[in-house]
Amino acid sequence: MSTNSVDSGHLRAFIERIERLEEEKRAIADDIKEVYAEAKGTGYDVKVMRKIISLRRMDRDKRREEEEILDLYLAALGEA
Amino acid sequence: MSTNSVDSGHLRAFIERIERLEEEKRAIADDIKEVYAEAKGTGYDVKVMRKIISLRRMDRDKRREEEEILDLYLAALGEA
Amino acid sequence: MSTNSVDSGHLRAFIERIERLEEEKRAIADDIKEVYAEAKGTGYDVKVMRKIISLRRMDRDKRREEEEILDLYLAALGEA
Amino acid sequence: MSTNSVDSGHLRAFIERIERLEEEKRAIADDIKEVYAEAKGTGYDVKVMRKIISLRRMDRDKRREEEEILDLYLAALGEA
DNA sequence: TCAGATAAAATCGCGC
DNA sequence: GCGCGATTTTATCTGA
Numbered sequence A, B, C, D: 001m002s003t004n005s006v007d008s009g010h011l012r013a014f015i016e017r018i019e020r021l022e023e024e025k026r027a028i029a030d031d032i033k034e035v036y037a038e039a040k041g042t043g044y045d046v047k048v049m050r051k052i053i054s055l056r057r058m059d060r061d062k063r064r065e066e067e068e069i070l071d072l073y074l075a076a077l078g079e080a
Numbered sequence E: 001t002c003a004g005a006t007a008a009a010a011t012c013g014c015g016c
Numbered sequence F: 001g002c003g004c005g006a007t008t009t010t011a012t013c014t015g016a
Helices: A002-041 A046-079 B001-039 B047-077 C001-040 C046-079 D001-041 D048-079
Strands: none
Touching: A002 A046, A002 B001, A002 B047, A046 B001, B001 B047, B047 C046, C001 C046, C001 D001, C001 D048, C046 D001, D001 D048
């Protein structure tokens, strides 16, 4: 019984931590929306902006992946 | 030409703001994942936790909607 | 060749089935719009109606989620 | 007061009609999902199928628009 | 034209 | 490891 109440308290703590983090996440998502809205108000096309950001993200991912492959090669050489 | 460079600078600033915010958002999403993992390690069922959180969110949303519809009713009465 | 034509025919059949269903769906969406228009013509506030419908849907969803989490709890007890 | 009850009954009828239509719409959406699932089980790529359907819809829309433009031209000639 | 709702698409995490 | 289902994100559409 003591076990249960401790567990419940623990579960509650986990859940509240997650809910707080989700609220932060939502707040940031709202900020992002606001920036898009502001950019739109300045005359930029949101769809195009999303495309640019997506392309830049793909570039970053690609670069990161290439670095990982390079690391693999270097590690292989080190082992040789 | 000056116009273009100013605009480009502006667009670039918007995009970098968004990218920074998206990175923060991703970091928080990672935190959430970690909390779930920790809870799972402590013996809690992630699926149940997600359901609990979902139900609590529905409660909040429902309460908010009820307030909104009450406002609509009051506004309708005010106009009557 | 026979294989290809059979497959093509099959794919075509799937696509036409989906297109027919989408058309039905669109027709129903139009019906819904008409009902809103009719209600509006009778003096009802569409915004309020949408809120009411939304709240009723939330009630249903919440009840369903509660049943689901109950099932999860019962399953957990059964495993205990 | 009689007026109010009549109105309420009317509103209720509108709302129930809409809810029934929305349920039908959801049922058709489920059917569509099932067809996609069935096609997937037969080996077709759902993403490609969606693309095909989208392109065919665009073609239809384009054709319809061209017909409307043609009608405008014909009407203009008739008026000339 | 704009925001807000709706639907479509992509992504991610989980269990098998 | 991979499909499946849930979540998230993107795009479309409609009504104010």
